[in-house]
């Protein structure tokens with residue numbers, strides 16, 4: 001019966017090609033537009049590390065040494081707070097880091113071409129905490145040492161994607177050995193550095209040991225704040241320079257409470273020593289709470305999504321009225337089939353087969369359309385480049401949406417058809 | 428084969444009620460060939476539609492081949508239609524872009540037969556109506572009489588207990604009508620029960636039994652009374668009066 005219904009559906013398309021073309025176009029544009037929008041929302045509102053996003057906590061502290069300029073906990077920390085955090089054995093993993101930038105080239109290469117590379121100057125716990133995927137080698141074990149881990153893209157640029165572990169990179173004139181190479185790694189949003197509008201940046205090119213980066217004076221390429229003048233990052237260790245971000249992995253409520261107490265006790269000692277006059281306010285926020293706090297989901301995109309949902313509804317009504325006229329003109333054949341013994345159920349199955357087929361085709365077209373929409377929008381708004389991504393989840397969703405809208409467009413026409421008097425069209 | 432007891436069918440619209448059938452009682456035995464005559468609008472088609480389960484009825488009792496159809500679900504009614512009843516319409520009702528084969532095959536699809544069985548039945552039915560060589564033609568490539576024979580083949584392919592024909596020769600010239608009538612007579616001879624609505628007194632005379640429907644009821648009179656005061660104007664047409 002299914003193959004017969006399929007045959008009838010194809011015949012039906014052949015009988016009214018322009019009508020079905022319009023239905024397909026209407027549904028595809030509606031679904032495609034919504035899908036493109038959802039792709040943006042999905043990237044923005046997505047959970048970049050769902051396995052343990054509720055166990056990773058960003059640390060904000062309130063340790064500003066005087067009562068200006070601000071009274072809020074700060075998302076960047078001094079070196080001394082960062083080291084205090086690293087000293088705790090409560091978290092399963094912890095990492096502190098800052099962002100920098102260097103020019104990189106293969107020290108063995110004759111080419112003098114150098115690549116502008118984003119650097120994460122970090123403690124080694126970073127790799128386990130973020131579950132950075134290694135293609136070759138592994139992370140560095142200590143916070144100092146002339147070693148680096150590089151990302152997939154840089155490895156492709158410099159070493160054509162080969163296993164480059166053991167090779168030496170020249171980074172701003174210094175020679176560092178590669179100990180690990182990552183697989184392609186996308187985090188959307190880039191939760192570990194979601195501030196300063198960077199939530200949709202790519203993961204870094206180079207991961208270098210924190211102390212070494214400080215010693216080499218690799219400058220801070222992110223927000224920093226200080227109460228004092230200082231010449232370079234190498235002089236920040238014992239000064240009131242706020243520039244390090246901290247993440248800790250706490251596996252349960254007990255650990256969270258213990259770590260909170262640990263931070264608060266530390267702040268209390270500072271306060272007791274007269275080193276800061278403010279309230280003790282240390283905040284731990286898990287990944288999703290932190291991303292929410294950073295308001296990285298664009299309200300304009302949400303509004304546009306709502307608009308495209310409404311637009312899709314209009315498309316469904318439109319398709320429905322087209323199908324209604326199609327069913328109306330097929331009334332004779334409907335009556336005839338009923339008269340010779342097709343039950344309402346069988347006719348319903350026939351109608352559903354047709355709309356599922358229609359939905360499947362509409363789904364394919366709409367995915368192509370949403371790819372085009374996204375392509376077009378990144379053309380005009382290059383900032384969207386890392387956000388406008390159709391992942392497999394969205395492909396499935398787009399397909400489902402197309403099927404659902406197609407079937408729901410046919411529901412009313414099908415209901416009407418089931419109420420036809422069988423004998424009315426047969427003379 | 429078919430027993431109706433005091434069956435009523437009332438069409439209601441906002442302003443009027445039409446009693447298309449009123450207290451209609453009839454028994455048709457297996458093997459009979461019944462001709463139904465009567466003036467236009469008297470309820471002949473309504474009777475056939477109710478008998479063929481295409482239309483519901485409001486009151487009374489109807490048994491088809493021993494099955495009381497009152498209160499049956501759509502599934503069961505559809506199955507009865509498919510297995511026990513063959514329809515022949517005045518305007519053939521073939522699907523224009525279907526081949527002759529596919530037209531005859533169509534009802535069999537809803538019966539769950541496999542392809543071989545369907546082909547056997549279609550070929551057999553086509554042979555019976557003398558159109559075996561035309562299986563791949565489209566309806567438009569056949570004459571009216573041939574198209575009606577295809578429609579008969581479609582009705583036959585399901586091997587029904589009863590054939591219901593509503594003015595099967597109404598659109599045909601006398602020669603083609605003759606052929607169709609001969610075909611029906613042959614089928615009846617082979618044992619198929621047939622109920623046929625006709626306006627042709629000669630056709631009515633040929634068959635084993637005649638009934639007249641006037642104003643939704645079987646008339647006992649062989650000659651119509653010219654006017655019923657309670658019958659709408661177009662329902663009585665003096666020219667339709669038959670003498671059987």
Ligand SMILES: Nc1ncnc2c1ncn2[C@@H]1O[C@H](COP(=O)(O)OP(=O)(O)OP(=O)(O)O)[C@@H](O)[C@H]1O
Pocket residue numbers: 438439445446447465466467468469470471472473474
């Ligand atoms: N679907 C319907 N809705 C309302 N009234 C109907 C409907 N079908 C038939 N009627 C009415 O029921 C009555 C009987 O109609 P029916 O078609 O059975 O007559 P008939 O004897 O077949 O006439 P004809 O010889 O012209 O075919 C008529 O008055 C007709 O107007």
Ligand SMILES: [Mg+2]
Pocket residue numbers: 471472473593
């Ligand atoms: Mg009639």
